[in-house]
């Protein structure tokens with residue numbers, strides 16, 4: 194784990210000392226977009242763009258789900274880092290399910306960032322949406338990338354399913370920000386807290402938020418009603434990691450997702466959407482967190498469980 198300072202890689206853990214033991218996530222640096230129009234700075238084209246992802250990472254997982262749901266597999270290529278993220282940060286390697294860096298053949302993800310901007314100061318995160326033509330990083334913020342994939346390539350794929358419909362923008366934005374602060378980022382705030390108080394605050398907010406989501410899903414099939422939207426997919430990638438990783442490794446253990454009947458069945462329904470199970474790799478997920486975060490789990494031993502049956506029938510059709 195580390196970061197780039199003026200283009201130099203520095204191996205260091207997150208700084209929580211200056212924030213009362215709290216984990217504070219850095220904003221993403223690259224925020225450009227791909228657009229449908231051929232006049233755009235980055236116009237939608239088949240085969241031009243590339244995603245760098247980790248199968249372990251919930252933020253990168255969102256982008257792989259949208260690539261699958263929007264029929265973009267043959268139009269956007271992918272490189273997958275190894276789940277083991279140690280002193281060199283994300284790296285490519287021989288780990289099963291990982292790939293080489295298909296663009297440059299680099300060993301480390303930080304080399305992709307410095308290739309694009311040699312003196313950059315940044316954390317080296319995935320996902321990264323990359324343009325092979327101009328050799329630029331377009332965007333490294335998953336929330337933006339999924340919106341790009343939701344619409345920009347519709348003319349190429351003919352897939353116009355809309356996970357961010359205009360009449361639901363306000364509702365989706367509202368629930369996204371609640372879910373992001375308390376759940377998506379809440380599990381990290383809980384797990385990376387280095388004081389009892391910071392942990393207590395994060396874990397309390399997290400489970401209050403899950404209780405609220407359980408109530409919403411008791412009445413509605415999806416987060417904003419009867420339509421499946423990006424809000425659901427953004428929540429899903431945290432839920433699917435919860436019982437295998439966050440309950441133990443991040444000490445989010447007041448309850449499991451399995452103990453919330455509506456959330457658990459909703460999670461199974463989303464998992465059973467066509468193409469989604471194939472984007473979900475529990476080996477990478479467990480291996481990454483338990484093996485990479487040595488200040489939380491110094492033995493690097495990865496737990497065997499939980500045993501889950503995510504393909505069994507869900508109960509959501511009744512709503």
Ligand SMILES: N[C@@H](CCC(=O)N[C@@H](CS)C(=O)NCC(=O)O)C(=O)O
Nearest residue numbers: 250251252316317318319333334335
């Ligand atoms: N806001 C970013 C966050 C991405 C992110 O933090 N990814 C993690 C992996 S789960 C990462 O690459 N962390 C490396 C680091 O922080 O050094 C997004 O949603 O795309």
